[in-house]
Amino acid sequence: MTPIRKQLVDMILDPDLAYDLPASDVEALQLRAAQELFEERRAQIPLLARRAEDAGIERIGRLEDLVPLLFAHTVYKSYPPSFVEKGQWGRMLQWLNTLSVADTTGVNVEGVKDVDDWLARLWEAGHRVLATSGSSGKCSFLNHTVGDHDLKKRHFKYSVGWPYVRSNADRTVFWLGPSRGTSSATEAAQFNFENFGKPGQTFALTDQPLRIADVSRMAAMRKKMADGSATPDEIAAFEQEAARKGAEGREGLLKLLDTILDRRAEPMLISGMWAQYMALIARARERGIGDGAFHPDTVVNAGGGIKGVALPPDYKEQVDRFFGQVVRPGNYGMTELAQVMPRCEAGRYHRAPALIWLIVDREGERLLTADDGEDGVVEGRFAFLDLLYEGRWGGLITGDKVTADLKPRCPCGRRGPTLFDNITRFAQPGEDDHIGCAGTIDAYVRGAIAA
Known part of the structure; x- marks a missing residue:
């Protein structure tokens, strides 16, 4: 540098x-x-x-x-879609190389089955590529070095929570989403665990890796449903799969919410979306837990998660009342x-x-x-x-x-x-x-x- x-x-x-x-x-x-x-x-x-x-x-x-x-x-999703659709992973490396400092074209892609395999090969070769999927289902891919990853984690250590708290690896940490994968969200989960979490006291909605191929496929299907190009069979299969995953996710979420409520008297760091916090409130009410029951040194990060979800107009106010006088930092x-x-x-x-x-x-x-x-x-x-x-x-x-x-x-x-x-x-x-x-x-x- x-x-x-x-x-x-x-x-x-x-x-x-x-x-x-x-x-x-x-x-x-x-x-x-x-x-x-x-x-x-x-x-x-x-x-x-x-x-x-x-x-x-x-x-x-x-x-x-x-x-x-x-x-x-x-530009970070400017590759022809056919490269992914036809499994032309060498061509994808060539495209990524135009936007990278280090040469990516020598990465071994023999036997790669899907985009998650392709990303895994890049990570093994030292290219910490992060993926993000938009509403079209087409991913952006952004290359990082291992050094970029380490400096980014250091930046999170000193910035997340500022000016209210400092990260001292002394809290129970809850991440209301997947904790593993190649997205910036799963990366942030790992940063929070390492920077704020006590050993053995970090919890996520799931430790199963977030598969970019699945996220992209679901986003692309929603787009087809919205523009009317999806067939009845495709819609039925999509809804069946969504219902199955929804049931699995609901079970995991309730378990995580109960763990949060059980530990409400100790300092924590909780990161989640507004809809998940409304689910936490509903679970607390079922258990007879009222507002303001959390330790005042608990750090609560909130945002996103309202697209396609019916929430009351005052959902932010409800969440604020529920957590009470906790620490509420924010980041852009x-x-x-x-x-x-x-x-x-x-x-x-x-x-x-x-x-x-x-x-x-x-x-x-x-x-x-x-x-x-x-x-x-x-x-x-x-x-x-x-x-x-x-x-x-x-x-x-x-x-x-x-x-x-x-x-x-x-x-x-x-x-x-x-x-x-x-x-x-x-x-x-x-x-x-x-x-x-x-x-x-x-x-x-x-x-x-x-x-």
Whole structure:
């Protein structure tokens, strides 16, 4: 890792300082680190070099210079679907290689049966590829090195729970989802277990590996059902399988919920979705347990999980009342990002020094500044350069619509820009999210794998 990048990445070891630095001081270092990284990566990733050449970018002298070099989030699923459908795993390696620093084309794929086998072979070869499946069922694949994984875990150690708690491996930890697999969610489960959990006192909904092939198949079937292309037999088989898995999941969830309730008098860390917490409340009521029965040092992380689930309008308020005076931190992150952003007491998200924020217009073509908003507050598309990564180029334009306060100080008193806790998507599920550079970069990828 280049010297200034390492300096910025290592600042997280003192999170109280890292999340309270003057923006001008941080951004001066960030620009120098971005130039270091750009010089290194354009020699390693031809896709980035091509993009820089076409955009006329020779060096990073200002934040605006980074914007044309950012990859659209869709590039990490830009492979032809036929590569997966026909089991062309060597071609998939060739595609992944266009987005990776280390050569992936030599990974042994003989005998690979499905995408989970393919991912396992990559992990065995030292490529910690994470997969995420969208509503279409088509996965994104993002390469990491073993070092990226370790630094990411370290970042979670100092950021998750900040500024309220520190991870000391002294809690019972509950993860209301699968704990093993190749997704960012299962990765986060393992980070929480290692950073917060007492030995032998970590619990998950299931320890069976989350299979990406199953997740993708279910997502693709839901899409077919929504657009009317699924046959009656396909729908019947899908519903039968969903019912079976639902029954199995319900049994496992009730067992886990009872364990949580049994330990409610001790400090815990619980991570789950809103619908699961509503199930916890229902189980508590069945057992005669009222609101506010949890240890005050319990940490509760909540989010997501409401699509297609009927919840009362006040579900968040019900969950708050049920847990009572516990610790309620928050984080903003995504699979493409190594450095999650913690939420402060004022309800704002803060950045680590090694994460460059770039708030751009909807098309992803122009950097927004304080002059584009009122009183330093701007609304735009979230983009970033994550300086931590060694496995790939960490510059990305996301699909997230954010409100950023670019004034020099947060209402919590700390210095630096912040994001409001009102993040949404520019496109709804099933809609196209047009980003100006997406088509160009996809064309680069297609040309590289066709060569």
